Amino acid sequence: MRIYSFRGGVHPRENKEPTREKPLRPFLPKEDLVFPLGQHIGKPAVPVVKRGDEVLAGQLIAKADGFVSANIYSSCSGKVKAIERRPVGAGTMADCIVIDNDGAFTPVPGMGEKTDWQTLSKEQILAKIQEAGIVGMGGAGFPTHVKLAPKNPEDIKYFIANGAECEPGITCDDRLMREYPEQIVEGMKIVLKLFPNASGVIAVEKNKPEAIAALQKAASGDSRLSMLTLKVKYPQGGERNLVHAVTGGYMGSGELPAALGCVVDNVSTIAAIYRAVCENTPLIERGVTVTGEPAGNEGNFMVRLGTTVKELLEEGAGGVSEDAKKIIMGGPMMGTALSTLDVPIVKTSNALTLMMEDPVEEAEAMQTNCIHCGRCTRVCPLGLIPQAMAEAAQRKDYDRYIRLHGLDCISCGCCTYTCPAKRPLTLTFKEAKPLAMAWSKALQAEKEAAAAKAKAADGKEEKK
Ligand code: SF4
Ligand code: SF4
Missing domain, CATH: 3.40.50.11540 (NADH-ubiquinone oxidoreductase 51kDa subunit)
Structure with a gap:
């Protein structure tokens, strides 16, 4: 096989x-x-x-x-x-x-x-x-x-x-x-x-x-x-x-x-x-995994959409340990940390990951400058150059970020996971992507306005 x-x-x-x-x-x-x-x-x-x-x-x-x-x-x-x-x-x-x-x-x-x-x-x-x-x-x-x-x-x-x-x-x-x-x-x-x-x-x-x-x-x-x-x-x-x-x-x-x-x-x-x-049934429920040591009762639940994370954890998953440091909507690689449990389970919520430690906090304490080891490039499934993208994003050089194909980034987290310098690469890209898209849109609008103005000016010239 x-x-x-x-x-x-x-x-x-x-x-x-x-x-x-x-x-x-x-x-x-x-x-x-x-x-x-x-x-x-x-x-x-x-x-x-x-x-x-x-x-x-x-x-x-x-x-x-x-x-x-x-x-x-x-x-x-x-x-x-x-x-x-x-x-x-x-x-x-x-x-x-x-x-x-x-x-x-x-x-x-x-x-x-x-x-x-x-x-x-x-x-x-x-x-x-x-x-x-x-x-x-x-x-x-x-x-x-x-x-x-x-x-x-x-x-x-x-x-x-x-x-x-x-x-x-x-x-x-x-x-x-x-x-x-x-x-x-x-x-x-x-x-x-x-x-x-x-x-x-x-x-x-x-x-x-x-x-x-x-x-x-x-x-x-x-x-x-x-x-x-x-x-x-x-x-x-x-x-x-x-x-x-x-x-x-x-x-x-x-x-x-x-x-x-x-x-x-x-x-x-x-x-x-x-x-x-x-079965003439619209999308009103989905499967959600609740996992991690702080959960009283880890498991898989078929959850009605709109249920709050708080109720699912307290009533479905047997409560959360007081020592829990972090609760993530999604998995540890692509999920986002929650600042409140009053948020609902929606159509795209596949998991709640509970953690006793906060790996981001730990990584922040150990963070150093990029040592140009190239590991992030080796693991990127899209063949991108994360260290260069991060540099461009930090400088707000969105032209370069886009030329480096930063808009293709799928926020998979592989580069962050492997980086020995503990650089927050994926987070940087999550923040940079919408800004780069807005920059590109504004630039396009500017070009179109200039082209329309030039065309109008040409028209006037011809009439003369
Ligand atoms: S893995 Fe980290 S240290 Fe190595 S090149 Fe990439 S950003 Fe720099
Ligand atoms: S988060 Fe983006 S840049 Fe990093 S490995 Fe995944 S696709 Fe590549």
Whole structure:
């Protein structure tokens, strides 16, 4: 059996043992639920409810604002308590719909009703996915209906299910693949109906043998589906690495997988597609791993979206030790540290990582100047030059940052992980990327204004 890999990357301690045998347990919250209007890439959704309205579980509460946006549904029944700004992540606030949860989880009529997807047209399938508010649940949050509607669907050769789950400590996708393989396989068949010339490839890291076996069994007999075993290496689940593993080709700077005939979706997203199309259920819950020594009860939970981190930790995960130093939304490599536990679980929240130590604090104490060892370049899966990018970002030289392909950085954390000088490289890039994009946009606008002015002046000259 050939095991696929990629250039660069690192081997952090997997740390999946504490939760990998813990099944996904449904967690039903009792407190208020909080739904940020922007849980996706694109324009925030627009509320279609107001304070005092009664809602049901699975009811639309905010409508997508345009094509690159996503609907938002209530995951509980109750009453709209407020539409106001609330904390949503690392020190950020955003407009949210707050629902006073009545604890009954009364569903909207028709939710859960079965549909045979084979009777649906491509347009009907895409409409159901769009209506259900599905976005990339692996962390990106890109609206799925946009991804599944490339310019030339007949040019797509591979639909790749991303089951790598390469980030340390996280096992909720592993559990999903082991417990609900049929949902993922049916979801793939549904998507393949949209791409007449594509094969489906289910890509899973070698350290998940049970998931591989379960998916293999569920997919057996379908000639369009195959399994791909990946080497255990971080970040194996990066889109570029998966596309390379499947096609052997490399995505260029700024290119999307479709440029190499691929569409990639996370396995949780694919299961959500199945539930939307076949069970008439919008995206209202997701798998979340709670891991780390400070958690009273580490495990995997099927969590209603909008549940606060505080309630999930206190009521689901058995509380948090007083000695906890840090709580991260996500995994230790790509996650963001939380400054409050009042933030909600959203469509892209796959894990809560609790730590007794703060590695950033420790690294700060040991930080020295760059010693130009080149290790960061060797491990960067994109072949970037992190030390040069960091230098450009610190000088606010965004022209150079962009020329170094800094906008391609996927914030995987490999460079920071390997740096002997403990430089906060990834954090620098996370901060620099939006600034560089804004700089580039402003420059473009300036150029366009100058060109328009020159054209207008030329016109006047000609008239004379
Ligand atoms: S790994 Fe750290 S010390 Fe080495 S070149 Fe990169 S930034 Fe400099
Ligand atoms: S964080 Fe960015 S620069 Fe650093 S290794 Fe990952 S992709 Fe490369």
